[in-house]
Amino acid sequence: MTEPLDPQAILDRNRRAWDRLVARDDGFTRPADDQACRDGLRTVDPLGWLGDDLRGKRVLCLAAGGGRQGPIYASAGGIVTVVDLSPAMLERDRQVALERRLDLRTVETSMDDLGMFDVGEFDVVIHPVATCYLPDIAAVYRQVARVLRSGGIYVSQHKTPTSLQTAIAPSERGYLLEEPYYRTGPLPEVAGSRLREEGCLEFLHRWEELIGGLCRAGFVIEDLVEPCHAKAEDPIGSFGHRARFVAPYVRIKARRTGVEGGTERRSLWIPS
Numbered sequence: 001m002t003e004p005l006d007p008q009a010i011l012d013r014n015r016r017a018w019d020r021l022v023a024r025d026d027g028f029t030r031p032a033d034d035q036a037c038r039d040g041l042r043t044v045d046p047l048g049w050l051g052d053d054l055r056g057k058r059v060l061c062l063a064a065g066g067g068r069q070g071p072i073y074a075s076a077g078g079i080v081t082v083v084d085l086s087p088a089m090l091e092r093d094r095q096v097a098l099e100r101r102l103d104l105r106t107v108e109t110s111m112d113d114l115g116m117f118d119v120g121e122f123d124v125v126i127h128p129v130a131t132c133y134l135p136d137i138a139a140v141y142r143q144v145a146r147v148l149r150s151g152g153i154y155v156s157q158h159k160t161p162t163s164l165q166t167a168i169a170p171s172e173r174g175y176l177l178e179e180p181y182y183r184t185g186p187l188p189e190v191a192g193s194r195l196r197e198e199g200c201l202e203f204l205h206r207w208e209e210l211i212g213g214l215c216r217a218g219f220v221i222e223d224l225v226e227p228c229h230a231k232a233e234d235p236i237g238s239f240g241h242r243a244r245f246v247a248p249y250v251r252i253k254a255r256r257t258g259v260e261g262g263t264e265r266r267s268l269w270i271p272s
C-alpha cells in the first residue's frame with residue numbers, strides 16, 4: 001500500500017498550483033463578465049434547482065474563488081460567502097466585488113475545514129468542481145452538512161471517476177481506461193488538458209464515495225445530471241470529442257435532512 005501523503009503537503013501544493021493558474025489567467029480563474037452577472041442564476045443554475053429567487057438567501061460558494069461564482073450569486077441577490085484555498089483566486093472575487101459594488105465575504109480555508117462557520121449558517125451551498133483536490137471526500141461532506149441548515153440545498157459538481165481513469169488523448173483503439181478504479185494516492189499528473197489542472201494533486205472518488213457519501217452525511221439526493229459536453233463535429237482528441245465517449249462531470253442536487261447520517265465508511269473494498 002502507498003503511504004498516504006501529508007494532508008498539509010496536499011493543501012500547500014494545490015494552493016501554489018492555483019495561485020500559478022491565476023497568474024497565467026487560466027480559463028477556470030476568469031471572473032464573470034457583464035452578461036453572466038446580468039443573466040444571474042440562469043448562467044450558473046440552468047436547471048432551476050435553486051428556484052427563481054435567491055434574494056436574502058445565505059449562500060456559501062465552496063472552493064469557488066476566481067470572481068465568477070460568488071459575484072454571480074451575489075448579483076442574483078444572495079448573501080454570499082466565497083471559500084477557497086488560493087489567496088489569488090479570492091483576490092479575484094474581491095476585485096470583482098469592488099468593481100461591481102457587490103457585498104461579498106471571502107474566507108481562505110480548505111473545504112474540509114469550515115469550523116469558522118456556525119452550524120446551519122447557510123441556506124445553500126454551491127460547490128463547483130473541486131472535491132478532486134482532496135483524498136477524503138467524506139470529510140468535506142461532513143463539513144457541508146454541519147454548516148447547511150436542515151432543508152438547505154447542496155449543489156456540487158465533480159469530475160467523474162471514469163473520466164479520471166481514462167487517458168486524455170486517444171490511442172488507435174480509442175480512449176483507453178488507464179487508471180484502476182480501486183486506487184489510493186494522487187493520480188498521475190497531466191499537462192496541457194482542460195480536464196486536469198497542471199501542478200495540482202488530484203484524487204479519484206468512486207461512486208460509492210460521491211453518492212453514498214452524501215447519503216451517509218445526512219443528505220438526500222434530489223437530482224443528478226451529467227452536463228453534456230459532447231461535440232459531434234469536434235476533432236479527434238479534443239475536449240468535445242472525448243466527451244462523446246466519457247462524461248467529464250456529474251452535477252448533484254442534494255438536500256440536507258434533519259437526520260444525521262452515519263459517518264462510518266461503508267465500503268466492501270479493502271485497500272491492499
Ligand SMILES: C[S@@+](CC[C@H](N)C(=O)[O-])C[C@H]1O[C@@H](n2cnc3c(N)ncnc32)[C@H](O)[C@@H]1O
Pocket residue numbers: 011014015018028029030062063064065066067068069083084085086089109110111112128129130133134
Ligand atoms: C475549478 S475551480 C472552481 C472555481 C471556478 N472559478 C469556477 O467558476 O468553476 C476549483 C477551485 O478549488 C480551489 N481548491 C482546491 N483545493 C481546495 C481546498 N482544499 N479547499 C478549498 N478550495 C480548494 C482552487 O483554489 C480553485 O479555486
